[in-house]
Amino acid sequence: MxxxxxxxxxxxxxxxxxxxxxxxxxxxxxxxxxxxxxxxxxxxxxxxxxxxxxxxxxxxxxxxxxxxxxxxxxxxxxxxxxxxxxxxxxxxxIDVQELRRAMSGTTAAGGRCRVELLARGELLPGWYDDWVLYEQEQWRRQRLAALETVAEDMLSRGDAPGTMEAAHAALRIEPLHANAIRLVLRAHLEEGNHAGALGAYREFSSRMRTEFGAALPSDVTGLIRPLLIRSG
Structure with missing residues (x-):
C-alpha cells in the first residue's frame, strides 16, 4: 500500500x-x-x-x-x-463507500464475492449517538436488500448453493426475514432437496411461533404445502 x-x-x-x-x-x-x-x-x-x-x-x-x-x-x-x-x-x-459501490453491481458476475463483502459486520458497533443509530439502520437495510438481490439473481441462474449462501447471510442480519426464508426454501426445492426444504420450513416455523407467537406468511407455507401433505 x-x-x-x-x-x-x-x-x-x-x-x-x-x-x-x-x-x-x-x-x-x-x-x-x-x-x-x-x-x-x-x-x-x-x-x-x-x-x-x-x-x-x-x-x-x-x-x-x-x-x-x-x-x-x-x-x-x-x-x-x-x-x-x-x-x-x-x-x-472509506470501506462503507466501497461496499455501497459494490452493492450497485450485485446482479453481475461475481455474486459470491459480493456475498462475502455484504455479510461483513456491523457499522460502528458500540456507538449509540442518534445519528449513528440512523446510519446503522440504513446500512442494515441496504445490506439486506443487496443480499436478497444477489440471492434472487443466483436462483434465476440455477445456482442453488449460492442462493442459500446469500439468503443465510441475509438471515444473519434479520433472522426471520420472510423473503430470505422464501429464498432458502426455493433453493432447496431447486436442488430437489425435499427433506432439506421441510426441515428448514419446520425450523423457521418453530422459531416464528416461539419468538413472535405467529405463523409464517401463507405464501411461504404455500411453497412446500404439497410436501407437508405428503409427509402427513
Missing part, C-alpha cells in the same frame, strides 16, 4: 490507516471523521449540533473547533474546507 494512502474502516469498528500506519485518535476526533465519512461535507453548525446535541451552541462550537484543530495538527491534509463546509480529503478510501 502507498505510504500516503488514507484508509478509514467503519465496519466492525473505527480504524484509520495511512499506508501501513495504524493511526490512533481520541473519541471526539473519531466521531467527527466518522460523521463526515457517513454524512458527507457539512457546515460547522450542523456538525456541532449533531455531535454535541445536548450542549449549548457556544459549547458545541468550541468542542468542534478544538476537535478540528487536533485533527489538523495530528493528521494534516485529512480535513479540507470548501464554501464554508468541512469535508474529508478525496484521497481517503
Amino acid at each position: 502507498d505510504e500516503n494512502t488514507w484508509r478509514l474502516q467503519l465496519i466492525d469498528g473505527w480504524r484509520l490507516h495511512r499506508g501501513d500506519l495504524d493511526l490512533k485518535m481520541g473519541l471526539r476526533q473519531q466521531r467527527l471523521i466518522a460523521a463526515l465519512a457517513l454524512l458527507g461535507p457539512r457546515p460547522r453548525p450542523y456538525l456541532a449540533g449533531t455531535l454535541w446535541p445536548d450542549s449549548a451552541d457556544t459549547q458545541a462550537s468550541g468542542n468542534l473547533r478544538e476537535t478540528i484543530w487536533t485533527i489538523s495538527r495530528q493528521l494534516p491534509g485529512l480535513l479540507t474546507r470548501d464554501n464554508g463546509r468541512l469535508e474529508l480529503t478525496e484521497d481517503l478510501h
Whole structure:
C-alpha cells in the first residue's frame, strides 16, 4: 500500500490507516471523521449540533473547533474546507463507500464475492449517538436488500448453493426475514432437496411461533404445502 494512502474502516469498528500506519485518535476526533465519512461535507453548525446535541451552541462550537484543530495538527491534509463546509480529503478510501459501490453491481458476475463483502459486520458497533443509530439502520437495510438481490439473481441462474449462501447471510442480519426464508426454501426445492426444504420450513416455523407467537406468511407455507401433505 502507498505510504500516503488514507484508509478509514467503519465496519466492525473505527480504524484509520495511512499506508501501513495504524493511526490512533481520541473519541471526539473519531466521531467527527466518522460523521463526515457517513454524512458527507457539512457546515460547522450542523456538525456541532449533531455531535454535541445536548450542549449549548457556544459549547458545541468550541468542542468542534478544538476537535478540528487536533485533527489538523495530528493528521494534516485529512480535513479540507470548501464554501464554508468541512469535508474529508478525496484521497481517503472509506470501506462503507466501497461496499455501497459494490452493492450497485450485485446482479453481475461475481455474486459470491459480493456475498462475502455484504455479510461483513456491523457499522460502528458500540456507538449509540442518534445519528449513528440512523446510519446503522440504513446500512442494515441496504445490506439486506443487496443480499436478497444477489440471492434472487443466483436462483434465476440455477445456482442453488449460492442462493442459500446469500439468503443465510441475509438471515444473519434479520433472522426471520420472510423473503430470505422464501429464498432458502426455493433453493432447496431447486436442488430437489425435499427433506432439506421441510426441515428448514419446520425450523423457521418453530422459531416464528416461539419468538413472535405467529405463523409464517401463507405464501411461504404455500411453497412446500404439497410436501407437508405428503409427509402427513
